[in-house]
Amino acid sequence: MNYCKRCVMPDTRPGLKFKDGVCNACLNYEKKKTVDWGQRWRELQKFCDKYRGSNGDSYDCAIAVSGGKDSHVQVLTLKKKLNMNPLLISVDNYSWTQTGRKNIKNICDTFNCDLVTFTPRLNTLRVLTKKAAIKLGQPSWYWDSLLYAIPYKFTMDFGIKMLVYGENVCYEYGGSQSDTETPSALDQFANDVVKPTKFEEWVGDGVTMKDLDMCKFPTYDEMKKVGLDPIYLSYYIPWDSHRHYLIAKQYGFQHVGHEWKREGTIEDYNQVDTIGYDMNQFFKWLKFGHSTATELAARWVRAGMITRDEAIQLVKEKDDKLDQIIYNDFLEFTRMSHEEFWAIAEKWYNRNIFEKDMYGLWHLKNPIWEQTKTKK
Numbered sequence: 001m002n003y004c005k006r007c008v009m010p011d012t013r014p015g016l017k018f019k020d021g022v023c024n025a026c027l028n029y030e031k032k033k034t035v036d037w038g039q040r041w042r043e044l045q046k047f048c049d050k051y052r053g054s055n056g057d058s059y060d061c062a063i064a065v066s067g068g069k070d071s072h073v074q075v076l077t078l079k080k081k082l083n084m085n086p087l088l089i090s091v092d093n094y095s096w097t098q099t100g101r102k103n104i105k106n107i108c109d110t111f112n113c114d115l116v117t118f119t120p121r122l123n124t125l126r127v128l129t130k131k132a133a134i135k136l137g138q139p140s141w142y143w144d145s146l147l148y149a150i151p152y153k154f155t156m157d158f159g160i161k162m163l164v165y166g167e168n169v170c171y172e173y174g175g176s177q178s179d180t181e182t183p184s185a186l187d188q189f190a191n192d193v194v195k196p197t198k199f200e201e202w203v204g205d206g207v208t209m210k211d212l213d214m215c216k217f218p219t220y221d222e223m224k225k226v227g228l229d230p231i232y233l234s235y236y237i238p239w240d241s242h243r244h245y246l247i248a249k250q251y252g253f254q255h256v257g258h259e260w261k262r263e264g265t266i267e268d269y270n271q272v273d274t275i276g277y278d279m280n281q282f283f284k285w286l287k288f289g290h291s292t293a294t295e296l297a298a299r300w301v302r303a304g305m306i307t308r309d310e311a312i313q314l315v316k317e318k319d320d321k322l323d324q325i326i327y328n329d330f331l332e333f334t335r336m337s338h339e340e341f342w343a344i345a346e347k348w349y350n351r352n353i354f355e356k357d358m359y360g361l362w363h364l365k366n367p368i369w370e371q372t373k374t375k376k
């Protein structure tokens with residue numbers, strides 16, 4: 001495993017490219033320092049001018065929200081700073097934190113917005129969460145598909161043209177669509193976060209093709225035909241998780257630290273809405289040898305909040321930890337036994353980067369903290 005020499009991201013992250021030892025998330029971060037944000041803001045104002053009032057007294061735009069800190073900033077920006085009348089769209093999950101419930105209510109109340117939530121049928125979610133863990137090593141595949149498909153579908157159903165997503169994850173953090181930055185989110189479905197698979201493969205075990213309909217993304221032609229205009233807000237305003245947390249707090253956003261001290265992460269304000277969903281991050285550890293701590297520490301290094309050496313320590317201490325509450329919640333929902341779970345995990349440990357000790361525990365062969373030790 002080779003790591004970015006500026007942050008702590010490894011080259012095992014899918015789609016992450018390197019130039020002279022520096023990852024494209026770091027390079028894009030540097031590029032963003034040269035952006036004329038005043039100009040981009042004016043572009044956003046113009047874009048909103050086009051759609052404000054275009055739907056009579058109804059909604060001017062839709063915003064895909066989870067209820068987190070970024071959602072607070074998205075709604076604040078569109079409703080308060082740009083005077084739009086947005087409809088908020090979210091996808092329900094199988095387990096919520098108390099904090100997550102309070103936060104989503106808070107967004108609606110603080111910014112005086114309507115919210116439409118899609119709650120998927122639980123059995124489909126349950127069966128596909130387990131199946132996706134086995135087949136793809138990505139338990140959240142079905143839910144992620146819904147997160148991508150539902151806001152587009154609902155926006156079209158409501159006759160709204162403008163749809164606002166938060167960040168372009170590939171451009172901001174590295175991934176398949178990271179070479180050029182676009183304001184339009186029309187291609188988001190192809191960013192590889194949701195692995196393209198044949199829907200027939202998911203049918204069975206009580207799941208029919210009809211059960212899968214809502215996770216199918218509208219086609220490019222369907223979106224074009226109705227004039228759907230989806231955007232990434234991260235194109236128009238600088239995207240910074242920690243800064244968003246500080247802003248969102250001023251509008252009533254709560255971190256999860258008073259409810260739950262999570263293992264495996266280095267903060268308590270990211271992904272705080274749901275519990276078992278975070279199992280996905282543990283599967284990243286098995287497949288790519290990095291998880292939440294690496295992702296966040298890398299962002300903090302880029303933002304100048306910590307040094308690379310401090311980040312490496314955080315990664316060493318936290319990144320391989322599977323939180324007990326996440327684990328219990330995931331097993332309870334999927335009705336999986338401990339044996340079943342660990343058999344699946346065993347299958348996904350990446351043999352190229354992990355080795356097993358005599359007690360059957362897996363360890364990274366060449367972790368970042370060992371690599372820096374030898375260099376010093």
Ligand SMILES: [Zn+2]
Nearest residue numbers: 004007023026
């Ligand atoms: Zn980097």
